[in-house]
Amino acid sequence: MNAPVEPAKMHDCRDAFVATLEQLGAANADIVAVCNDSVGSSKLAGFRDKFPERLINVGIAEQNMVGVGAGLANGGKIPFVCAAAPFLTGRALEQIKADVAYSETNVKLVGISSGLAYGELGATHHSIEDFAWIRALPNVPVIAPADRIETAAVIEWAAGFEGGCFLRLSRVGVPDLFAENHRFELGRANVLRKGSDVTLIANGTLSYRAMTAADLLDAKGISARVLNMATVRPIDTEAIVSAAAETGAIVTCEEHTVFGGLGSAVAEVVVDECPVPVPMKRLGVPGVFAPTGSANFLLDEFGMSPQGIADSVTDLLKRKR
Amino acid sequence: MNTHDLRVIANRVRRRDLQAVFEAGAGHIGGELSVTDLLTALYFKIMSVDPANPRAPERDRLVLSKGHTALALYVVLAEKGFIPKDEIATFLKPHSRLNGHPNRTKVPGVETNTGPLGHGLPVGVGMATAAKLNRANWRTFVITGDGEMQEGSNWEAIMSAAQLKLDNLTLIIDHNRLQQGARLADTNDLAPLAPKLAAFGWDVQEIDGHNMDQICAVLDAGQIVTGKPKCIVAHTNKGHGVSFMSDNVAWHHKVPNEEQYNQAMTELKEAAP
Incomplete structure (x- = not known):
């Protein structure tokens, strides 16, 4: 990597994701998190400790995880369904299609460690098809924030957006690109x-x-x-x-x-x-x-x-x- | 409503379903006739739903996971007043709301879009979890086919429901012993279903899925076992009510010719309570 960027300025955007989710969760009891044994990799331990019953960990079962998210939305909840992006989108693609996109449910799909983030773990763990897969579905905005500030802005936007969406996060450090007061607008570069x-x-x-x-x-x-x-x-x-x-x-x-x-x-x-x-x-x-x-x-x-x-x-x- | 009146409605639903399949030239008549009694009991005896307010937050939820039998659900929803009865005539017609699988965004009373098998139970687990989080008393019912239980996603959901102690969730397996192409026993035989669900921590009861007294009794809220999701293995017949369709694998989605239609309709009329 020959970019002239100092390591100290790099941020893992998952931290901004969970900090924002915890803030939103404190203000709105309908916000829940669903995960597939990914409390650690999705950094949801803080959310779990603050709101124990609002973290639904279904275990290693991604199809069920997305379906559960759709059912929670039917019951008035605002679920953030969090899992490593390759398994969320690859394993549960039909649930994303039928239960979220086609059913138009208010499910926030959060793909963690997307793209090549899992590097050395190999191609099974790379999520480099998810834009294509989810972009082909109606009703589900596809969003990949670029830094911690945009990540926080996207999470805040998603919580208020009435509908499903796919948020593609990384774990690879990136520096700040946006000013702190940045607000996310869907579909606006x-x-x-x-x-x-x-x-x-x-x-x-x-x-x-x-x-x-x-x-x-x-x-x-x-x-x-x-x-x-x-x-x-x-x-x-x-x-x-x-x-x-x-x-x-x-x-x-x-x-x-x-x-x-x-x-x-x-x-x-x-x-x-x-x-x-x-x-x-x-x-x-x-x-x-x-x-x-x-x-x-x-x-x-x-x-x-x-x-x-x-x-x-x-x-x-x-x-x- | 007493069980005699429920049987009257179920008979009417079967006839309207049969007519719609005949007129549309398509449908899944076998599975529709096997699930009709269950749907009738749920909508006219068990569930608290309001056709005038189909998204009322406190409503009971039904997920017809065996979505290919949507027509039976449409006819029941029309009987209940969610959609106009004459709309059944549009089944499968261009731009009809009533396509081959139920759509929640188009048809009032439908809770989630099903069609691919193995989707309804996970969604039902989410619904029941939402009710628990809300400290609400509404119940969630999911109907699957027995062949559908071959989908692995169901077993993911079965594990979750037990772990989450979802005693407000009821899974009804329409156990008609036939799947699209063959008997379960000759394909991937899940029977007996009850001990499998029990081993996963569910409260399981077996009933005759065409006996309205048994259906109503087992679905009564008083039957709930605290802390356990409930599974009802409903022993049914595919094509129930029509002699030449009943328990006959050929009638998964076959369409009767005019002679068969007339005979089937005559049998159903003669069987009317």
Whole structure:
């Protein structure tokens, strides 16, 4: 990892998630948490200690976990269903489809340790298909916050949102990108950095890497806009169309397979909505099961180090008219 | 309502169901005829529900996990006043609210969308847990098919319900011994079901699922065992009430021709209490 970021400034966004959930839980007795023996990895011990009967740990049973969440919502509760993202979305996908999306239940699906966060544990534990799977379902917004501040804002938003959603969190440390008073708006991208030659679109752990890449590009005289696109569905069409029109090239960066995720969603908008198509490059996991390595190692390996992103931009700009 | 009147309603539901399957040219007549008595007892004797306020927070909940028998539920909901009776004629027609599996966002009285098997019981566990958290007295009922109990998600939920001591949850297994393609015994034989549920910590009772007196007695709130979820193994017949359909695997979702329809309707009319 060659990003010039000091380790001390990195934050595990799970801490912001549970701190916010505990605050919301204190104010609203209907907020409950459901998990699959993941009290530790979801960092729910504090919530459990404060509200013992409102932490429903169903054991290692993800299908039941999501169904229980839907039933709790039917009974007027606001369940945050928390589990490692690969098992929440992979094992219980049909429950997410039928019990949450199709039934339109007020279930907050919280995928912990998403993307490549479990690095060395291998591809069974990687959740690099979840954008694609959940994005294909109606009624369930798909959201990947980029830092601890946006994570807290997203959790607060989710508690007040009447409907299901999928919140994709990581455990990999990221620095602050937003100001403390940031409020999350569904389907609204945030311009993290202004620029005119190219737009980098990222979310989750990739946003700060994109910001660092923009620094590297700036040193070479390339002005890169950085859009934080936390909401993958509903996607911010207007921001993408503006980016295409105003910067003429787009590079997407995501901790996800390039098949069906953020890059695909952006490309769909470019194809469907832009009067003039623009060159695009989708960075992500290139349709393989990842080799052994930490999340940060793998992101670098797949061309998403800040330098790798910058190099992709330089290559792409050769195709720009 | 006394059990004679319940039998009258159940007979009427069977006839309307049969007519709708015949007219729509589709349906799951076998499983609909096996579950009709259970649904009738629940909606007209046991459950506290209000068609004028289908989302009343304190209502009892029913989840028809064997969602492919939605038509029987629709007819019962129409009898109860949740939807207009003449709407049954739209079953499976383009843009009808009444598609092949129940949809809570479209049909008042439906609690969750079912269809893929093994979904209803986990949702029921969540409902019953919500009632416990709310210190509320409403009850949750889930009806599964017996073949459906082959889905592993049911057993995840069975473990949870016992662990959570959900005595406000009742699982009714419509044990008609037949699944879509064959007898359970020839596929993945779960019978006997009762000792399996008992081993998981449930209070289990077995009844004749077509005997209205037994159905009403076993579902009475006075039968609740504190701290234990209840399972009722309802011994039923697929196609019950029509001689040539009863206990015949061919009638999972077969549609009667006109001659069969007339014969079936005649048998049901003659059996009317």
